[in-house]
Amino acid sequence: MADLLPPLMAAQVDAKTKVDEKVDYSNLPSPVPYEELHREAFMSLKADNFEGLRFDFTKALNQKFSLSHSVMMGPTEVPSQSAETIKIPTAHYEFGANYFEPKLMLIGRVMTDGRLNARLKADLTDKLIVKANAQITNEPHLSHAMFNFDYMGSDYRAQLQLGNSALIGATYIQSVTNRLSLGGEVFWAGVPRKSGIGYAARYESDKMVATAQVASTGAVVMNYVQKISEKVSLATDFMFNYFSRDVTASVGYDYILRQARVRGKIDSNGVASALLEERLSMGLNFLLSAELDHKKKDYKFGFGLTVG
């Protein structure tokens, strides 16, 4: 599996890291889960920019149980045949309930347009975690459910995924040294009869994380995050699809200050976006989001408030 990966890890090793202690191969740390491989990069590069008003209110009734109310108003894009995107102003209210326990987590959300979303995460044993995710809508054939079974070994993780329209997937990731972990995934979708295979690698140190992922659907994703200080990190990302020849590169930053968090990103498609979360007082956060698409001349701005 390792010889099929592009040899790009060597160029990204930070030259100033301290000399590694002798690697103890029998005691390697557990790797990050396969779906969180790009976690650091996506924190700054895939911030959730929104358009319109967003208001979230979370009220904890108990130490374990909390309710949430959320209002979202703004234009949403409707996919259309013509080149122009059509935006329709929508508004909806979402009610949710969360139950958190050390070994069990239940989350449910229901929206005014009739959608119900439920998530479950349970630690069956010390090493086996089961996760389930279901979404039920009014429209026929749009509901779906997915079950994941994660097994965590001493220095590896394996996951099995089952979806409702005959979707089966499996991922496996293994720590090779203290810093390098390699993984692969395989999936088979029943409805469009497709199967795919992919590989991933992740190299991390105290100050940087570099990951790469290749999939047989033609997508190649590589990203690099450098942690400049406790507060600041910079990330860059390169995605290309070797079938459709789409290339995108982006650079972003993430500043975590005591009273605010600013995330900004600029893209090779001519998109610049920023998200600012400011803590007005205890439990009260003010959000401002902006996204400028210079190529399509599409500008989106949003503001929101999060309580609790």
Added chain:
Amino acid sequence: MAPKRIGVGGGDSSILAKIANSSIVSQGRNAACDAVYVSKKLLKSTGKAAWIAGTTLLILVVPLVIEMDREQLLNEMEFQQTSLLGTPPPAGGMPMY
């Protein structure tokens, strides 16, 4: 005199028309037209670039600068508070942000 004047007023063989149609002058005229065209395009594209750079900097840099200033103000006030209350500034116990 009169025929000469009539000759100056019209006809291809007059001196001014000859000068105006000579190759050097026509080349100069073409070059001037090109220069005007290029400079118009340059002005337009500079304007476009300035707009794109300006708006992008406005959303990427300005909030960051504002927040960093606030953080610095907060640090200064905290430092003042600690020095006012008489406690020595923390050396390594409290994480200095």
